[in-house]
Amino acid sequence: MASLVKNKLSDTIHGTDSDSINADKYQLLVTAGPSYSPCTQQPVHVNTSTPTVFENEFMKVAVKVRIQEFRGLPRGSPSSSPYFEDPRREKDRYSVSFTFVPKKDIPLGGEGETVWGNDFDHPVRDRLPPGVNTAIKIVKELIDPGITCDAYADEPWLYTPALAGWDAFRIGEKVSVDDELPYDEEVFDEGADGEGEDVRKSLGIPDGRDKRRKFFLNKENQKAFLFEKGRVYRGDFFNPYLDFGKFALRLPGFSLSVGRYINDKTHALRYVFKNTKTGDVYFVIVMNLLFGDELEKALHERPGQ
DSSP: HHHHHHHHHHHHHOOGGGGGTTTTEEEEEEEESSSSOOOGOEOOOOOOHHHHHEESSEEEEEEEETTTTTEEEEOOOOSSSSSHHHHHHHOOOOEEEEEEEEEOEOOOOOOSOOOEEEEESSOGGOOTTTTHHHHHIIIIIIIIIOEEEESSSSSSSEEEHHHHHSSSSEEEEOTTTTTTOOOOHHHHEEETTTTTTHHHHHTTTSHHHHHHHHHHHHHHHHHHHHHHOTTEEEEEEESSSSTTTTTTEEETEEEEESSSGEEEEEEEOOOOEETTTTTOOEEEEEEEEEEHHHHHHHHHSSOOO
16 A cells, blocks of 8 residues: 555655755744643753653643754754664654643543544644645554544644553552652653552553553543542653654655645644543643744743744
8 A cells, every 4th residue: 555655646745855944944842831822831842851840730741852853942952862862762753752640530531532632723724735634544554543633624633542642651650749750761661660560450451552552442441541640650652754853744655745835934733632522631742833923032032042
């Protein structure tokens, strides 16, 4: 299938050097916070050991982001991270990792309503490149079968059940929400820590990423899971397909440079962990591609950048 897709679309969707985004014209600023509201978002120090820590009524969260060939704010940020030197991550292009401790019990639900993914508060259908439906089909068939998407809605979204979508997931010990969150490890694997091992075993959560992701596509397994108040959970979302350094999507047999499809304005790609049934938002991470006045504003508000 991949070769057929490649042959059919190569003339229209494969990126070239001329499509790359001018680094002097645009700058990437990554922010994270407890809600969609921009005023709650904090800058993320990409490729550093410093986490961005925040909380809301649902949980306390620490976020780290690593991006290969990072070009963005703050200026002078490392272009890469020791994270990508680890043999377990050397093929990946970015990582969004997080540690959180719930302040209350949070059921996963049985209809896939606790999700991880991307959404927008405005239509993007007028800027979608050709081949986007093919790209989604490739992702669903070869990478993440749990994905659902409506790219042409007034408020577009692409979600997957959270525990079926994260690339690494660990269950930890019970702690006080007032304690400092454990986020020392640069790279962590699928698994558990301390009594978290008993939790995984009691729920029948299998070892290994792929088996765990498949396990949580089952509605009964979703219903049985609860993010417990006061327990540490860690997740990492990483892959080699989205290249923030070159602003390109590279799937098996399909590549796309976004340079030719954006206009001269600020754009944002938003990652969210939320419950689509209740509307509860647990945390939001935004990749802001800044341009013009928005870029000048960011530089003015943070002169060090």
